[in-house]
Amino acid sequence: MSELRIRAATPDDLDTVLAFWKEAAEGTSISDDRAGVERLVERDAEALILAERGGELVGTVIAGFDGWRCHLYRLAVHPDHRRQGVATALLAAAEERFVRLGGRRGDAMVLVDNERAHHAWRAAGYAPEEHWRRWVKPLV
Template sequence: MSRIRQFRWSDYEAVAEVWRAAGTDVVGRAELEAKLTRDPELFLVAEAPAGPRGIGGAVMGTFDGRRGWIFRLAVHPAHRRGGMATGLVAELEQRLTNLGCPRINLLVLPDNEAGLRFWQRLGYLPCPDVLFTKPLATSPSS
């Protein structure tokens, strides 16, 4: 089993490689820095015995005091089907529980059949909610 621990800035390039290999957009340093000022203990990495810089997977969580959210669960294709994603989620759930979080939400695109099956296997239930989003203008330094 992989060792799961809190993200460190020295992990950034390895995590970015995991995101790229998994087909996910890379979170920029400025955005990530803002996230880490709030709840750094909820950004986790899974160390892998072999692989890019020893990081095989990552997950970001957040807690606003009412609900927890899971974002950016990604496992490098070379490390899939070994329990890494399940371990990352279990550790994040435990940390959210320790913070008093009563419910966790996450988003999965409807055409991501493997993702839908994964989350349902872990006990997450689909909701018929309608998602709304509004991009906000960001400063040029972002």
């Protein structure tokens, strides 16, 4: 098994990332398109973190920091590479980024029905806050 490489995405990676999410990520987001991911990388070049093994994309996480809160989205690992430390490495990179930027606590968007993800997030030290509920309003 070749070594895992963790790095920030570049604009050249975006089509590969979008195709990867269709295969490896659970659910979809209104921002899962070229324009949405392009905006993310243009606004914060270090937010989209990739894991590669042997030159192949095997995992992603978005580690967004708005100056106040640390948000984690799109933690996804290719099914053939799960349970091999990819998510752990991605979360470590995200958390190091947050600490470097002055962040104090990370929060993650996790689908309610994705039990596999619940186990992974708990293993990484995260826990649900049942007293919060996400409220959304589409803007487009």
